[in-house]
Amino acid sequence: xxxxxxxxxxxxxxxxxxxxxxxxxxxxxxxxxxxxxxxxxxxxxxxxxxxxxxxxxxxxxxxxxxxxxxxxxxxxxxxxxxxxxxxxxxxxxxxxxxxxxxxxxxxxxxxxxxxxxxxxxxxxxxxxxxxxxxxxxxxxxxxxxxxxxxxxxxxxxxxxxxxxxxxxxxxxxxxxxxxxxxxxxxxxxxxxxxxxxxxxxxxxxxxxxxxxxxxxxxxxxxxxxxxxxxxxxxxxxxxxxxxxxxxxxxxxxxxxxxxxxx
Amino acid sequence: xxxxxxxxxxxxxxxxxxxxxxxxxxxxxxxxxxxxxxxxxxxxxxxxxxxxxxxxxxxxxxxxxxxxxxxxxxxxxxxxxxxxxxxxxxxxxxxxxxxxxxxxxxxxxxxxxxxxxxxxxxxxxxxxxxxxxxxxxxxxxxxxxxxxxxxxxxxxxxxxxxxxxxxxxxxxxxxxxxxxxxxxxxxxxxxxxxxxxxxxxxxxxxxxxxxxxxxxxxxxxxxxxxxxxxxxxxxxxxxxxxxxxxxxxxxxxxxxxxxxxxxxxxxxxxxxxxxxxxxxxxxxxxxxxxxxxxxxxxxxxxxxxxxxxxxxxxxxxxxxxxxxxx
Ligand SMILES: Nc1ncnc2c1ncn2[C@@H]1O[C@H](COP(=O)(O)OP(=O)(O)OP(=O)(O)O)[C@@H](O)[C@H]1O
Ligand SMILES: [Mg+2]
Numbered sequence: 145x146x147x148x149x150x151x152x153x154x155x156x157x158x159x160x161x162x163x164x165x166x167x168x169x170x171x172x173x174x175x176x177x178x179x180x181x182x183x184x185x186x187x188x189x190x191x192x193x194x195x196x197x198x199x200x201x202x203x204x205x206x207x208x209x210x211x212x213x214x215x216x217x218x219x220x221x222x223x224x225x226x227x228x229x230x231x232x233x234x235x236x237x238x239x240x241x242x243x244x245x246x247x248x249x250x251x252x253x254x255x256x257x258x259x260x261x262x263x264x265x266x267x268x269x270x271x272x273x274x275x276x277x278x279x280x281x282x283x284x285x286x287x288x289x290x291x292x293x294x295x296x297x298x299x300x301x302x303x304x305x306x307x308x309x310x311x312x313x314x315x316x317x318x319x320x321x322x323x324x325x326x327x328x329x330x331x332x333x334x335x336x337x338x339x340x341x342x343x344x345x346x347x348x349x350x351x352x353x354x355x356x357x358x359x360x361x362x363x364x365x366x367x368x369x370x371x372x373x374x375x376x377x378x379x380x381x382x383x384x385x386x387x388x389x390x391x392x393x394x395x396x397x398x399x400x401x402x403x404x405x406x
Numbered sequence: 407x408x409x410x411x412x413x414x415x416x417x418x419x420x421x422x423x424x425x426x427x428x429x430x431x432x433x434x435x436x437x438x439x440x441x442x443x444x445x446x447x448x449x450x451x452x453x454x455x456x457x458x459x460x461x462x463x464x465x466x467x468x469x470x471x472x473x474x475x476x477x478x479x480x481x482x483x484x485x486x487x488x489x490x491x492x493x494x495x496x497x498x499x500x501x502x503x504x505x506x507x508x509x510x511x512x513x514x515x516x517x518x519x520x521x522x523x524x525x526x527x528x529x530x531x532x533x534x535x536x537x538x539x540x541x542x543x544x545x546x547x548x549x550x551x552x553x554x555x556x557x558x559x560x561x562x563x564x565x566x567x568x569x570x571x572x573x574x575x576x577x578x579x580x581x582x583x584x585x586x587x588x589x590x591x592x593x594x595x596x597x598x599x600x601x602x603x604x605x606x607x608x609x610x611x612x613x614x615x616x617x618x619x620x621x622x623x624x625x626x627x628x629x630x631x632x633x634x635x636x637x638x639x640x641x642x643x644x645x646x647x648x649x650x651x652x653x654x655x656x657x658x659x660x661x662x663x664x665x666x667x668x669x670x671x672x673x674x675x676x677x678x679x680x681x682x683x684x685x686x687x688x689x690x691x692x693x694x695x696x697x698x699x700x701x702x703x704x705x706x707x708x709x710x711x712x713x714x715x716x717x718x719x720x721x722x723x724x725x726x727x728x729x730x731x732x
Binding site for chain 1: 474477494504506508509523524529
């Protein structure tokens with residue numbers, strides 16, 4: 145029997161598309177409050193830090209401070225939109241309202257549920273990322289037509305961060321444990337992934353450690369596309385992103401399977 | 407599964423062995439060291455309504471979850487609609503409709519969306535799912551609530567919606583885990599009507615309920631289980647006659663001392679058996695008329711006593727005892 149031994153990869157089937165549809169129908173009802181939640185923080189950061197702190201720190205790596213942090217915050221917005229949904233919401237779907245349990249009474253495999261969630265998170269990341277881009281436009285932060293390529297990394301970023309968050313949701317015993325993921329993983333990543341200051345300012349050991357985490361590479365890529373500046377190491381960032389996305393993809397399947405059929 | 411080999415000339419008066427929808431042999435489920443289902447053998451025939459009765463914690467839902475391919479069995483064999491049941495078994499699941507004990511409705515979706523999306527999980531086209539949803543909402547008398555959020559429904563309406571959801575996939579086997587808990591009498595009658603209608607269409611129904619009148623009305627055959635084991639099985643009528651007899655005498659609010667006086671007059675040939683059901687003392691015997699005459703003659707007949715047909719509830723209490731389960 146699958147799901148007990150070995151990896152359970154997501155399945156992108158017709159059933160997965162229906163799980164995606166369910167998420168969309170639900171989002172349509174809640175997007176007003178959820179948009180506020182997801183933009184409030186990065187927007188505050190952008191305005192307070194970009195224009196407040198930016199009055200003192202005028203240049204960062206040769207760019208105006210807002211130009212530097214804007215693209216990074218776009219990546220963070222996409223990550224958060226996905227991470228909140230796949231941790232708190234998915235936890236509730238699994239443990240509180242039984243949405244996943246009702247799904248598997250129909251001929252849906254847990255791997256199709258995971259597949260559907262990934263598809264939806266890819267779209268969420270795209271959606272929230274693009275709206276943030278629209279916010280950056282009038283601020284004059286978008287400098288390059290390369291920004292038109294952003295949908296691609298945004299879709300991938302959604303998949304990338306969905307896996308670990310869903311895994312956390314299947315492992316957590318209560319809501320409090322979900323907060324640990326934010327305090328111990330998401331927030332430190334947010335602070336140290338080159339969103340606010342270049343990694344070059346950090347000791348080599350710490351910098352190498354940070355380069356082992358995923359967000360920094362997404363930040364590098366979005367910044368490159370928005371500012372139109374392509375450092376020679378960008379191909380490495382792309383490799384990291386693709387590698388992590390594939391690596392994390394199989395993370396939650398087995399555990400979700402087990403949780404739904406124990 | 408045993409079938410009669412056709413070695414002799416078929417006797418037309420003996421009906422052929424009916425096709426089996428569910429067959430369990432030595433079915434066992436353990437949670438750690440605890441045996442929730444402890445070796446059950448039973449068959450559910452196609453087209454019948456089969457009841458699974460038992461006190462709280464008897465193992466009904468666990469058995470049902472194994473049949474619905476929602477959890478794995480620990481031991482034994484379990485065949486559902488000709489396939490071995492196991493989690494992730496699509497062929498079986500595609501032919502099932504499941505009303506789980508918990509509602510598990512989607513609070514973010516409207517009434518209609520809740521069941522339409524379920525139809526889509528079964529692979530239905532948007533048109534088919536929409537049509538079917540309209541039909542079922544109407545039948546369950548929820549058509550006035552179509553676009554409301556689920557959280558605005560009452561408990562009974564929610565339950566009706568869950569039943570509608572289970573019927574979205576046009577099941578061949580309908581599994582109902584306490585479908586009518588929380589329903590008002592009108593809604594229960596509605597559900598009974600639907601179950602009969604489905605049975606007439608050839609759908610097999612597996613039902614658990616704590617309402618003995620419901621089981622007596624709907625079930626062709628049933629098993630009474632406790633502690634994960636089958637205590638008795640048979641047709642409701644046959645179980646009643648065999649285990650408690652045709653009728654009984656119920657004496658509400660009677661003093662134990664008076665009961666002692668009454669039981670002293672019972673004779674072995676009365677084949678009497680009696681018990682307390684809450685504050686009522688109930689006497690079962692095929693010889694009730696003679697016993698009542700005897701009490702009249704002795705002038706000890708209780709002032710308040712109802713003679714009533716014995717029912718499944720009496721069978722249930724006799725088999726499973728009167729202690730409350732936690
Ligand atoms: N996932 C589980 N883990 C551990 N024990 C469980 C689990 N599910 C059920 N049990 C135990 O198995 C036993 C049977 O439970 P089950 O839900 O099958 O009872 P039931 O007959 O449906 O009862 P009720 O009438 O209250 O619904 C109970 O003692 C219950 O505590
Ligand atoms: Mg139960």
